[in-house]
Amino acid sequence: xxxxxxxxxxxKSVKALVLAFFVVALGFPFFWxxxxxxxxxxxxxxxxxxxxxxxxxxxxxxxxxxxxETRFVRWLGNTALVGVLVVxxxxxxxxxxxxxxxxxxxxxxxxxxxxxxxxxxxxxxxxFIPLSxxxxxxxxxxxxxxxxxxxxxxxxxxSIWLLMGFFKSIPRELEDAAMVDGLTRFGAFVxxxxxxxxxxxxxxxxxxFTLVTQEFVYALTFISPERNxxxxxxxxxxxxxxxxxxxxxxxxxxxxxxxxxxxxxxxxLDRFIAGFTVGSVK
Amino acid sequence: xSARSGDRWLGPAMxxxxxxxxxxxxxxxxxxxxLYAFSDARIGTSGIHLVGFENFRSVLESPSxxxxxxxxxxxxxSAQAIVILCSNVLAMAxxxxxxxxxxxxxxxxxPWVAPVSLGTIGWKWILDSxxxxxxxxxxxxxxxxxxxxxxxxxxxxxxxxSVVLVHCWRLIPFSTVIMLAGxxxxxxxxxxxxxxxxxxxxxxxxxxxxxxxTPILSxxxxxxxxxxxxxxxxxxxxxxxxxxxxxxxxxxxxxxxxIAGSDLAAGAAISxxxxxxxxxxxxxxxxxxxxxxxx
Amino acid sequence: MAVVETRSLTKVFKxxxxxxxxxxxxxxxxxxxLVFLGPSGSGKTTxxxxxxxxxxxxxxxxxxxxxxxxxxxxxxxxxxxxxQSYALYPHLSVYNNIAFPLKAQKVPRDQxxxxxxxxxxxxxxxxxxxxxPRELSGGERQRVALARAIVREPAVFLLDEPLSNLDAKxxxxxxxxxxxxQKRVGTTTIYVTHDQVEAMAMGDRVVVMDxxxxxxxGTPAEVYDEPADTFVATFLGxxxxxxxxxxxxxxxxxxxxxLPALALADPGSVPMRFTFSHEEYLGAERILYGTxxxxxxxxxxxxxxxxxxxxxxxxxxxxxxFAVEKGRLKLFDAATGIRKA
Numbered sequence: 001x002x003x004x005x006x007x008x009x010x011x012k013s014v015k016a017l018v019l020a021f022f023v024v025a026l027g028f029p030f031f032w033x034x035x036x037x038x039x040x041x042x043x044x045x046x047x048x049x050x051x052x053x054x055x056x057x058x059x060x061x062x063x064x065x066x067x068x069e070t071r072f073v074r075w076l077g078n079t080a081l082v083g084v085l086v087v088x089x090x091x092x093x094x095x096x097x098x099x100x101x102x103x104x105x106x107x108x109x110x111x112x113x114x115x116x117x118x119x120x121x122x123x124x125x126x127x128f129i130p131l132s133x134x135x136x137x138x139x140x141x142x143x144x145x146x147x148x149x150x151x152x153x154x155x156x157x158x159s160i161w162l163l164m165g166f167f168k169s170i171p172r173e174l175e176d177a178a179m180v181d182g183l184t185r186f187g188a189f190v191x192x193x194x195x196x197x198x199x200x201x202x203x204x205x206x207x208x209f210t211l212v213t214q215e216f217v218y219a220l221t222f223i224s225p226e227r228n229x230x231x232x233x234x235x236x237x238x239x240x241x242x243x244x245x246x247x248x249x250x251x252x253x254x255x256x257x258x259x260x261x262x263x264x265x266x267x268x269l270d271r272f273i274a275g276f277t278v279g280s281v282k
Numbered sequence: 283x284s285a286r287s288g289d290r291w292l293g294p295a296m297x298x299x300x301x302x303x304x305x306x307x308x309x310x311x312x313x314x315x316x317l318y319a320f321s322d323a324r325i326g327t328s329g330i331h332l333v334g335f336e337n338f339r340s341v342l343e344s345p346s347x348x349x350x351x352x353x354x355x356x357x358x359x360s361a362q363a364i365v366i367l368c369s370n371v372l373a374m375a376x377x378x379x380x381x382x383x384x385x386x387x388x389x390x391x392x393p394w395v396a397p398v399s400l401g402t403i404g405w406k407w408i409l410d411s412x413x414x415x416x417x418x419x420x421x422x423x424x425x426x427x428x429x430x431x432x433x434x435x436x437x438x439x440x441x442x443x444s445v446v447l448v449h450c451w452r453l454i455p456f457s458t459v460i461m462l463a464g465x466x467x468x469x470x471x472x473x474x475x476x477x478x479x480x481x482x483x484x485x486x487x488x489x490x491x492x493x494x495x496t497p498i499l500s501x502x503x504x505x506x507x508x509x510x511x512x513x514x515x516x517x518x519x520x521x522x523x524x525x526x527x528x529x530x531x532x533x534x535x536x537x538x539x540x541i542a543g544s545d546l547a548a549g550a551a552i553s554x555x556x557x558x559x560x561x562x563x564x565x566x567x568x569x570x571x572x573x574x575x576x577x
Numbered sequence: 578m579a580v581v582e583t584r585s586l587t588k589v590f591k592x593x594x595x596x597x598x599x600x601x602x603x604x605x606x607x608x609x610x611l612v613f614l615g616p617s618g619s620g621k622t623t624x625x626x627x628x629x630x631x632x633x634x635x636x637x638x639x640x641x642x643x644x645x646x647x648x649x650x651x652x653x654x655x656x657x658x659x660x661q662s663y664a665l666y667p668h669l670s671v672y673n674n675i676a677f678p679l680k681a682q683k684v685p686r687d688q689x690x691x692x693x694x695x696x697x698x699x700x701x702x703x704x705x706x707x708x709x710p711r712e713l714s715g716g717e718r719q720r721v722a723l724a725r726a727i728v729r730e731p732a733v734f735l736l737d738e739p740l741s742n743l744d745a746k747x748x749x750x751x752x753x754x755x756x757x758x759q760k761r762v763g764t765t766t767i768y769v770t771h772d773q774v775e776a777m778a779m780g781d782r783v784v785v786m787d788x789x790x791x792x793x794x795g796t797p798a799e800v801y802d803e804p805a806d807t808f809v810a811t812f813l814g815x816x817x818x819x820x821x822x823x824x825x826x827x828x829x830x831x832x833x834x835x836l837p838a839l840a841l842a843d844p845g846s847v848p849m850r851f852t853f854s855h856e857e858y859l860g861a862e863r864i865l866y867g868t869x870x871x872x873x874x875x876x877x878x879x880x881x882x883x884x885x886x887x888x889x890x891x892x893x894x895x896x897x898x899f900a901v902e903k904g905r906l907k908l909f910d911a912a913t914g915i916r917k918a
Binding site: 015018019022023025026027028029030032033036044045047050051052092093094096097099100101103104105109112114116118119121122123124125126127128129130131132133134149150152153156157160185186210213214216217220221231232233235236245247250251253254257258261262265266269 | 294297299304308310311315323372374389392393422451512556557560571
């Protein structure tokens with residue numbers, strides 16, 4: 001057994017090294033955020049101090065400042081509200097569209113689906129200038145409804161693509177049986193297909209919500225007043241006074257805003273993969 | 283397929299709202315972007331006065347633009363190369379189950395799931411010119427004298443490297459996850475057959491595993507290229523395009539010119555240069571999808 | 578060509594549970610076609626994979642050509658394997674699939690073409706060399722897998738149910754071709770299957786396995802006519818051997834030996850009266866179902882298999898004189914199932 005286990009042990013340690021390296025490289029900034037959140041300013045800004053240690057006792061001051069003296073909580077609320085509205089619009093438009101393209105439109109439904117997916121490749125950094133005009137013309141400049149209007153253009157294409165693949169995998173017999181039992185096609189869709197597709201729909205919800213939290217360009221372009229801003233833009237722009245960065249509170253804000261999203265995203269990760277890969281690779 | 287008369291209007295009724303939405307808020311702005319590029323629009327003016335290729339001429343002559351195009355290409359390609367290598371290695375390490383794999387996966391995914399801007403700010407603190415933890419470690423190891431360490435975001439080459447680094451940091455989780463899916467899609471008997479045929483680790487990897495993963499690899503690469511090439515957030519937050527435009531990219535320059543500089547027309551013209559790359563990527567994606575459907 | 582030997586080979590996947598393979602010792606002959614036969618879960622595939630080097634044994638040893646290979650990787654064992662799914666490399670042409678082992682073993686490039694064409698010629702796929710696996714039929718893919726296996730001229734062939742993915746009709750002709758192929762190249766072959774017809778038709782010897790243990794090893798005639806226990810007796814033969822119990826002994830007789838008394842010439846036959854229930858007409862033969870009428874086994878279900886040339890008609894619930902030649906009765910111990918006589 002000697003040669004086999006030596007080789008195995010070697011492979012195992014290489015694997016462990018690789019994993020350790022990437023865990024540190026990828027996770028370090030977040031660990032660092034935790035440290036900065038609880039370090040006192042004097043400790044934080046003394047160059048000679050070892051940054052890995054708490055040379056002075058930890059403090060909750062940055063968190064207090066963040067929640068009490070900045071608009072952070074309001075930004076979180078704005079983002080949440082926008083998220084909910086965008087999810088609602090996305091579901092209302094994408095779910096029926098995906099069903100229609102998957103079931104009712106035949107071969108050119110497939111092509112239309114691909115065309116819609118390709119619009120996902122059109123980035124905000126191409127459209128943000130003309131859209132800023134459109135938003136101004138519609139009178140939504142500086143309002144959170146500017147992004148409520150625009151974000152679905154990013155969530156709908158991907159959601160349609162994801163749901164099309166999903167609906168196609170549901171056997172037709174389900175709706176056929178419902179229609180034989182007396183439902184209309186639309187009734188079969190609502191009463192049979194939708195309940196069965198809960199996991200696909202849930203994936204769309206999570207994806208849309210996280211996209212709202214991640215987005216930067218449109219929010220930065222359309223919304224100027226601080227109190228209406230999203231959390232992803234508010235933190236880097238408004239927690240800076242002139243040229244001075246309040247690093248402690250900045251890191252606290254990043255931490256508080258990132259972690260819940262990360263937890264939720266993780267729970268639904270496997271669905272995303274399926275969405276990405278099933279759709280493009282049979 | 284039952285094409286009942288009731289279905290004939292139901293289908294369009296169900297997908298037309300989505301299509302109308304996209305046409306209105308993507309198609310129309312796209313057309314507008316082209317129009318603006320050929321006009322003299324500024325923030326605050328109304329109406330469109332066409333001025334031919336004026337904007338394109340001045341944009342192409344500007345040194346900032348030439349730097350931005352070069353940076354966009356260099357950043358994107360170097361980030362992708364690093365990401366492909368790292369994500370493949372990481373995917374191999376994550377393939378087989380082990381204790382704590384769920385937690386490891388959670389940490390590894392953080393750069394991707396955290397909002398772009400927030401992760402970037404985290405890096406800005408790590409790369410700060412005075413308080414950088416990297417500086418502190420290097421000084422402690424006597425690689426540099428105190429206060430003599432380089433300014434990570436202040437020197438052009440280092441700033442460029444930092445931008446590429448943050449892009450890689452963000453993309454590796456995404457790419458790894460897709461690679462993992464690709465690897466698990468390979469039937470386990472194929473590497474076994476290769477082992478019996480006499481192939482060692484490297485031959486199996488390069489002649490069997492990677493070629494079989496090509497469709498998924500392509501998807502990961504193409505998405506990665508889009509994410510990096512069209513991103514302005516990392517540059518905006520990390521360096522704002524500086525120092526001296528050395529980290530300016532097409533999207534960040536478009537924003538700086540169009541919104542911050544109020545010159546909508548020039549900004550639109552700059553952002554239109556994204557289109558050739560997008561079209562190329564879209565074409566390649568369709569090719570990949572078509573080819574795998576044949577299989 | 579080499580002899581494959583296992584010594585007390587055991588594989589336990591989960592500690593505390595029964596092993597997938599338990600204490601198996603066997604040896605092939607030189608150039609022999611040896612079949613591992615058993616139901617799913619019997620351990621036959623695990624045994625094959627251990628011989629291939631794809632699973633490490635928990636204990637025991639494996640020898641190929643007298644050399645202990647237990648700790649060697651697959652590539653060091655000079656074996657070739659054909660998987661149930663053929664495991665062809667989908668991105669390589671047929672030519673490159675067959676050439677791959679030559680490349681991996683660093684055979685000089687100028688010899689590749691000759692060897693590939695030789696292997697392809699042996700299997701009649703010379704015309705397919707430029708195609709990709711997805712363009713081939715099931716039978717063609719199987720032949721490519723065999724060509725890839727033979728091109729290295731290995732010491733041992735390992736085949737894992739290579740016919741199970743083929744249509745039934747194709748299976749019989751593929752079976753015949755495989756037999757002839759093996760006889761022509763003369764390589765020691767180990768063949769895994771759950772199909773007893775394949776095992777009987779192709780094997781020089783059959784290793785009958787159940788729950789990780791070898792029940793009996795012998796020629797097809799030996800395992801069929803002289804089964805070692807009730808498992809072997811009922812696994813081989815379709816319909817399976819009739820087993821009736823009484824007084825601590827199980828008596829067994831095959832349906833084709835349980836015939837109407839008049840059809841038997843031998844005066845030493847043991848009479849068993851048979852109450853007919855229903856029959857299946859299968860074309861060449863008829864299967865009669867019913868129960869035994871008298872004596873110690875009254876009420877036990879029995880099956881008879883007669884040629885269709887026997888024209889007799891049977892009425893439901895009527896009893897007839899049937900009999901079995903004395904030599905054809907097998908006696909098994911009721912507690913262990915092992916054959917007594």
